[in-house]
Amino acid sequence: MKKVKGNTVNNIDNEKFLELLKEGGYKITHGRISILEIFSKYHAPLNVEFISKHIKKPKLDAATIYRTLKSFEEKGILKRVDLRGDTTYFELNDHHHHHLICKKCGDIEDVEICEINKLSEKVLKYSLKFKTISEHSLEFFGFCVKCQRG
Amino acid sequence: MKKVKGNTVNNIDNEKFLELLKEGGYKITHGRISILEIFSKYHAPLNVEFISKHIKKPKLDAATIYRTLKSFEEKGILKRVDLRGDTTYFELNDHHHHHLICKKCGDIEDVEICEINKLSEKVLKYSLKFKTISEHSLEFFGFCVKCQRG
DNA sequence: TCAGAAATGCAAATAAATTGCATTTAGAAC
DNA sequence: GTTCTAAATGCAATTTATTTGCATTTCTGA
Structure with a gap:
């Protein structure tokens, strides 16, 4: 179980992510896992900019993040949150x-x-x-x- | 009292608008009156595009509409509505x-x-x-x- | 009627989000 | 393991919403 700033992302989470992706008919890619990890870690409404900044190793292109979020929303993995701001926020739909x-x-x-x-x-x-x-x-x-x- | 598609905009409304504007320290301009009339007529959450399309006679520039809506919101004349969409909607804060x-x-x-x-x-x-x-x-x-x- | 401040139009600039396309990659079939 | 194909990605260009700068016009109070 590895510690990550304040929260824990453990194998259970990781298995849950894989399951989510498989259920959704998704290919398991680094980008999708990374995005789910970030949502799991911060457990808050996040926007593309935040996600982009917090992905390490192989960075993800913003276009890919936009596409992923939209798709995750359609599949019910994420939920759009209507805050008041210039960008769209999503959070885990758990x-x-x-x-x-x-x-x-x-x-x-x-x-x-x-x-x-x-x-x-x-x-x-x-x-x-x-x-x-x-x-x-x-x-x-x-x-x-x-x-x-x- | 002049009839306008389904709704009525009468002198009472007009006086109310003038009062609102004066209270807000606004100059009375065609644009501001028109915008308030449209909100009064449709009495629903509207966006800039809709307002722009429905202003007749001397059209208002979109920039002016944006500025007016923002200012009306700050003064409490309009209220931002968080629908789900690509644009911002406002409605009368009555x-x-x-x-x-x-x-x-x-x-x-x-x-x-x-x-x-x-x-x-x-x-x-x-x-x-x-x-x-x-x-x-x-x-x-x-x-x-x-x-x-x- | 006139001056000054505020409001507006127009064009250009920002910024978010989307899209097209060439390249890469996951994962099923062999 | 190798191969193949659809799906996923990166990159650049585009679209769309909103904002801003500035020159011009228009209220409104003196």
Whole structure:
């Protein structure tokens, strides 16, 4: 089990990645593994720039990262996160959660509480034009303790 | 009171616009009035392209529209909406509501139900790093009746 | 009516994301 | 292990959204 700055990426993770890729009908490539490792390591919404900077050894071309992220999203491996910013963020689609985003420094905290499912039903019940609701995005914006002071 | 495709833009609206602009310290210009009229008429999240297409008479340059939208957002006249798309959408910031978005045709229905405030408090209570929550975005994605059939 | 500040148009610059194509590579078949 | 082919990648060029600089025009208050 090798240590990587704050988090651990171990064989279990690696096996999980391989399984994900095989299920998706993907070829196992260095780039895809690297990208999954980075998402696993930082476990946060990431954009192409960040991923590009944090891939070591054989760097990946940005075009490849864009293609990979889009494809992973279609396969449900990643989830697009609607933060407010100029670039698109993705995160691992492993468990449902939301975010608290600092409007000053951009720091993000995961929010595990979600009571939207019942609300979802209610919304659908009162809707005039919709038949199904399959997803929702919910993000909270405010100030973290540090920025509230400053 | 002049009729405009489906909706009505009347003197009351116009007075409201003038007031908004004056409060904001804006000069009253054709462009700003036109933009507000369009938001009032369609009462939906709009992007620059849509606004540009729907301004008649003296067209507005896209750069001006971008500048105006950004400024209106800062003054709280408009609100940015985080849909999923390549462009940024804004809508009138007149009352708090959410959206139901069709993943196929992009149709949008307003959702007036919002029970997030109490959830917001709970989220803040359990948060480790945040001091305040000032806003939230909540969007529902699914299929409208038409697209569910097709 | 006039001056100054603000607003606008136009063109150029940025920046994110996509695409075409030639080359490389994973992985199945032998 | 070798070979073959579709898939994956890198690179360059392109597209599209948004921003910016600057010269010109237009509000608005004196």
